[in-house]
Amino acid sequence: xxxxxxxxxxxxxxxxxxxxxxxxxxxxxxxxxxxxxxxxxxxxxxxxxxxxxxxxxxxxxxxxxxxxxxxxxxxxxxxxxxxxxxxxxxxxxxxxxxxxxxxxxxxxxxxxxxxxxxxxxxxxxxxxxxxxxxxxxxxxxxxxxxxxxxxxxxxxxxxxxxxxxxxxxxxxxxxxxxxxxxxxxxxxxxx
Amino acid sequence: xxxxxxxxxxxxxxxxxxxxxxxxxxxxxxxxxxxxxxxxxxxxxxxxxxxxxxxxxxxxxxxxxxxxxxxxxxxxxxxxxxxxxxxxxxxxxxxxxxxxxxxxxxxxxxxxxxxxxxxxxxxxxxxxxxxxxxxxxxxxxxxxxxxxxxxxxxxxxxxxxxxxxxxxxxxxxxxxxxxxxxxxxxxxxxxxxxxxxxxxxxxxxxxxxxxxx
Numbered sequence: 001x002x003x004x005x006x007x008x009x010x011x012x013x014x015x016x017x018x019x020x021x022x023x024x025x026x027x028x029x030x031x032x033x034x035x036x037x038x039x040x041x042x043x044x045x046x047x048x049x050x051x052x053x054x055x056x057x058x059x060x061x062x063x064x065x066x067x068x069x070x071x072x073x074x075x076x077x078x079x080x081x082x083x084x085x086x087x088x089x090x091x092x093x094x095x096x097x098x099x100x101x102x103x104x105x106x107x108x109x110x111x112x113x114x115x116x117x118x119x120x121x122x123x124x125x126x127x128x129x130x131x132x133x134x135x136x137x138x139x140x141x142x143x144x145x146x147x148x149x150x151x152x153x154x155x156x157x158x159x160x161x162x163x164x165x166x167x168x169x170x171x172x173x174x175x176x177x178x179x180x181x182x183x184x185x186x187x188x189x190x191x
Numbered sequence: 192x193x194x195x196x197x198x199x200x201x202x203x204x205x206x207x208x209x210x211x212x213x214x215x216x217x218x219x220x221x222x223x224x225x226x227x228x229x230x231x232x233x234x235x236x237x238x239x240x241x242x243x244x245x246x247x248x249x250x251x252x253x254x255x256x257x258x259x260x261x262x263x264x265x266x267x268x269x270x271x272x273x274x275x276x277x278x279x280x281x282x283x284x285x286x287x288x289x290x291x292x293x294x295x296x297x298x299x300x301x302x303x304x305x306x307x308x309x310x311x312x313x314x315x316x317x318x319x320x321x322x323x324x325x326x327x328x329x330x331x332x333x334x335x336x337x338x339x340x341x342x343x344x345x346x347x348x349x350x351x352x353x354x355x356x357x358x359x360x361x362x363x364x365x366x367x368x369x370x371x372x373x374x375x376x377x378x379x380x381x382x383x384x385x386x387x388x389x390x391x392x393x394x395x396x397x398x399x400x401x402x403x404x
Contacts (some may be wrong), residue, residue, distance in 0.1 A: 026208035036198040063197055070201050071404070072344035074212040075274045087276030092346040132197060147200050157203060165364075175204050 013042065018082040025073060036066060043090065050094060063132065065093045135185045143181050146174030156179045213343065215241050218272055220339035224359055227331025228366035236370045238275055254379055255368050260289040261387065262361035265354050272342035272351040290384060297380035315378040325386025329363030332389050352398020353391050360387030
């Protein structure tokens with residue numbers, strides 16, 4: 001390597017993720033999709049290492065982190081390293097989870113755990129323990145429907161708009177509000 | 192819901208992010224804090240009648256400089272704390288310097304003053320109300336700044352709350368300068384700093400609960 005030791009080394013993953021994320025900040029949904037998938041793979045491994053005794057909860061925490069990243073997009077400055085930003089969010093959500101987990105455990109008789117002893121499944125990627133779909137059901141129709149259409153049928157915004165008779169911006173707003181409400185529900189579960 | 196599906200839904204919500212959205216939210220909160228403190232001052236206390244003459248004296252501007260510099264440093268610290276993965280760094284020094292300088296000046300003045308005048312220099316005529324008035328004037332700002340922070344992403348909640356409180360307190364003190372009649376440095380080195388410390392403590396205590404996201 002002949003590189004100048006003064007130039008900071010940028011990890012190829014950081015470089016790739018950052019480029020996709022910055023494009024998503026300009027509204028590129030496809031780049032955002034690629035970014036989130038890529039990031040989720042890395043975070044899943046990271047969380048599994050960090051929560052060795054709580055593998056069943058990894059997918060839950062991961063989903064929370066993704067929602068947290070989504071809601072915080074406007075706090076990322078494009079010239080800053082993405083890793084530091086993501087890492088701080090992951091750590092925040094992980095501490096939050098562990099705090100709630102400790103409180104939850106303290107409330108339960110340890111004997112209660114016995115029937116769950118063999119219930120641990122580890123098919124990859126693990127099923128989330130908390131069913132976001134159930135939380136979604138609790139939302140009002142206008143917040144739930146756009147998400148359900150995109151989610152279950154994998155339709156594009158244009159198709160959902162045609163199907164529901166809503167305008168495209170209205171469908172987008174529906175998804176946006178639905179996601180916000182969903183994040184609030186998760187937080188409500190925790191406190 | 193599987194994570195893949197969640198990602199698909201999130202990707203649909205990939206709206207363009209205004210690069211100035213972060214600054215704009217803080218600027219709005221700052222405007223509300225200043226406006227709120229000034230409105231409270233004008234209608235609750237009123238401005239001093241001799242404000243214009245007072246503005247010609249250097250001590251008035253020195254007094255104004257204390258909350259002004261603290262507000263700048265607290266704003267910098269708050270803005271950095273509101274973004275994940277950003278360290279506060281040198282902003283801490285910016286917070287310490289004005290307070291230390293004012294304290295040095297106050298101690299020198301007390302040292303030079305004759306023994307029987309020292310108590311009067313510290314207590315002035317309004318020591319009973321000064322700190323509480325500053326805390327009261329900072330209230331609209333504290334609310335506005337905490338609301339703005341809730342839409343950002345602080346990860347060190349009590350600390351962020353404290354800095355929000357200090358920023359609000361400094362803005363409250365800034366407004367109170369238009370009312371305050373105390374010229375002595377030892378007076379405001381004590382009661383102004385105490386007045387700003389009240390919202391700082393309130394912010395630190397509220398932080399974890401209010402700023403949680």
